[in-house]
């Protein structure tokens with residue numbers, strides 16, 4: 239078993255809203271081994287994004303800590319690439335320039351920045367779109383650029399928060415296939431947040447289930463489907479069993495869903 243790359247240790251996060259306080263994440267602990275792909279699923283509002291935001295260094299924990307390579311994180315850093323649901327590309331820059339811009343803090347020259355941008359665009363299948371502007375691309379293509387940008391500074395951990403949440407079903411499936419291929423080729427350590435249980439099973443080595451708020455980890459389910467993963471696997475008995483198990487687990491943790499109510 240390889241070493242732990244990312245360790246979440248007794249993490250809690252409380253928000254103050256006026257006089258009220260909202261406990262979003264409550265004493266969450268887990269580890270992700272190097273090169274492991276771990277997804278977190280759970281009912282809406284259970285604290286998944288909060289967890290990722292703290293891991294990205296964009297919010298301080300109220301209690302506990304997150305470590306990458308044994309170092310407590312204290313803010314955003316280039317050891318972590320982050321991809322959110324919204325692509326956040328600069329519309330006035332070309333695809334290549336968007337990535338080069340992200341690399342401006344690296345101690346590398348212009349030529350190296352350009353080469354890295356082109357290399358990562360190739361990885362996500364957009365080698366021919368380097369000079370296009372974001373407005374000329376589909377949602378799926380923009381999200382590919384966001385992934386290429388996150389990979390361009392060679393982070394040791396990739397943090398993804400519902401990255402395909404805004405895409406239609408077809409684009410979403412294409413992106414899942416692309417991501418699994420990129421992961422299988424490059425073996426990254428990934429923390430992936432999603433609502434979509436099929437997506438979590440298809441992509442992951444492990445799926446963590448969070449309870450309804452305050453979010454706690456209630457299950458840690460290994461996904462032992464063979465790799466490389468193929469779309470056809472989604473109809474296999476093993477896949478469907480895992481999906482059923484996770485669905486049940488998420489539903490039972492959410493009082494509104496368990497009661498058959500709509501949110």
Ligand SMILES: Nc1ncnc2c1ncn2[C@@H]1O[C@H](COP(=O)(O)OP(=O)(O)OP(=O)(O)O)[C@@H](O)[C@H]1O
Pocket residue numbers: 253254255260261262280281282283284285286287288289433451
């Ligand atoms: N900045 C904030 N200020 C106050 N409350 C917040 C803030 N961010 C999140 N919350 C609250 O913390 C809880 C967890 O939110 P979070 O966005 O992490 O959940 P989530 O599981 O990602 O939800 P979803 O699946 O719907 O995206 C929610 O009750 C939310 O309203």
